[in-house]
Amino acid sequence: MSEAASGASPLEWQPRAFLLAASGAALLLLGVAARNPAPLFLALPLLLAAPAAAFAGPRSPPSARVDTRAEGHGADVLFRGSVTLRSDGRAGDLVIECDRPPGLAESRPPREGRSGATVTFERTWKIREPAIVVVPPVRARWRDPMGLVERAVEVEASPTIVERYPPEVARIGSVPLRRTMLLPGESRSPRLGSAGEFHGIRSAVPSDPPRRINWRASARAGDYLANEYEPDRTGDVLLYLDARPSSLGPALDERLLGISRAAAAGIASSFLREKARVGLAVFGEFLDVVPLGMGRAHAQRVREGLLGARLADVRAPSERGAIAAARYFRPGVTTLLLSPLAEASTADLVPFLRRRGYPVVVLSPSPIPIVAAERTLSDEEEAIVARLARLLRRQRLAESWRYAPTIDWEDYWSLAGFVSFLHRPLTRRAG
Helix, strand or coil: CCCCCCCCCCCEECHHHHHHHHHHHHHHHHHHHHCCHHHHHHHHHHHHHHHHHHHHCCCCCCEEEEEEEEECCCCEEEEEEEEEECCCCCHHHEEEECCCCCCEEEEEEEEEEEECCEEEEEEEEEECCCEEEEECCCEEEEECCCCCEEEECEEECCCEEEEECCHHHHHHHHCCCCCCCCCCCCCCCCCCCCCCEEEEEEECCCCCCHHHECHHHHHHHCCCEEEEEECCCCCEEEEEEECCCCCCCHHHHHHHHHHHHHHHHHHHHHHHHCCCEEEEEEECCCEEEEEEECCHHHHHHHHHHHHCCCCCCCCCCHHHHHHHHHHHCCCCCEEEEECCCCCHHHHCHHHHHHHCCCCEEEEEECCHHHHHHHCCCCHHHHHHHHHHHHHHHHHHHHHHHCCCCEEEECCCCCCHHHHHHHCCHHHCCCC
16 A cells, blocks of 8 residues: 555655656767766665665654643743654654744744754744734644655644734723623523622532531531532623624725734633633624623633634625624623724714613724834825724714714724723713
8 A cells, every 4th residue: 555545645756856766868878879887886775875875765654742821921922842753763854844824024033942852943933913813733744854755744733823913902801891681591601610699519529628518518428528619790792793894995894803803812711711601602693692702612612712813705784793782782781892993883882782781892903003114105295194094983983972982993902091091981972
């Protein structure tokens, strides 16, 4: 059975191998034509170099274990990891391939270190604005020392998620939220906490601390019993992302949606740490939702929902988004709408949500900083264009303020104004 049929990766001959083979064939023909044995002796090592390199390499695809992690803070991203061969082999024969996600720029040349069967690598990147991106799994290839033949390495690797959002979102979770009733058919959270309303008594497990043991019930039952609590909740919050296209263009819409995804990821993490229930709604052509929930498993569902959020091809009417939200979330849920408010057809989503009974707070990432950084105009023209853009932006925000508090987000690496606003309940408009 061949390697391709058995699922194993075949050997891949490099251009250098064909060049040596062609040179050897030319010398062979020259020696035969000239009846001179000297070119024949020169042709022999050239013709045998590539087969010898393949024969000296591994007979089957080698396997390796890959460990990766993303470090750094702010705009600095340090992606590092290691590749360790499981079978006999040298790390010097490995070629590491690491794809850089869109939106990240290389700030320093890649660095690698080799020791025994392990290769360590570092990639230093700069991220333009807050984002939540996925770094694809690292790939590795075996290559002979002469670079004549390669074979893919079977690696055990998983994608790495890079999250960058303003640090102020860590304080958002302490904002008091409204409590809403459980949805019909919604199960209780299985997460147990040391505080909260008493839920019941269950059999104790070895990991239960002595304070949780119900000693009176244990004495009556003749076995250890423990108290079970329902964790306290500060309330419910719905993160609503507007993923519809606008007149700004697909490229700018994608960047603004990426900024909104990053802000939603940070806000969701902060509220989930405070035992609040968090829901996610992404409105493109239709509404994609993650129902209200809490706990680590739910945090992973919210993250996957944000990673899967994509810009829609069709601009759906705003009323559809409000009607669809009422199918999944009860009125009264505190709603954080993340939308650039690029035009009137997208800004009217706010009044439609208000009419359905959702108290809305709008966080609007402004497109002005991105557009200003890409323009190449003279100082006088730039000042006029910036003035007109800000006047139009202020008008759009004023129209939104008629229905809900609206925060203009221009400094993408800071949410101090938004957090300060949420922590002043007396100045917020009643829901």
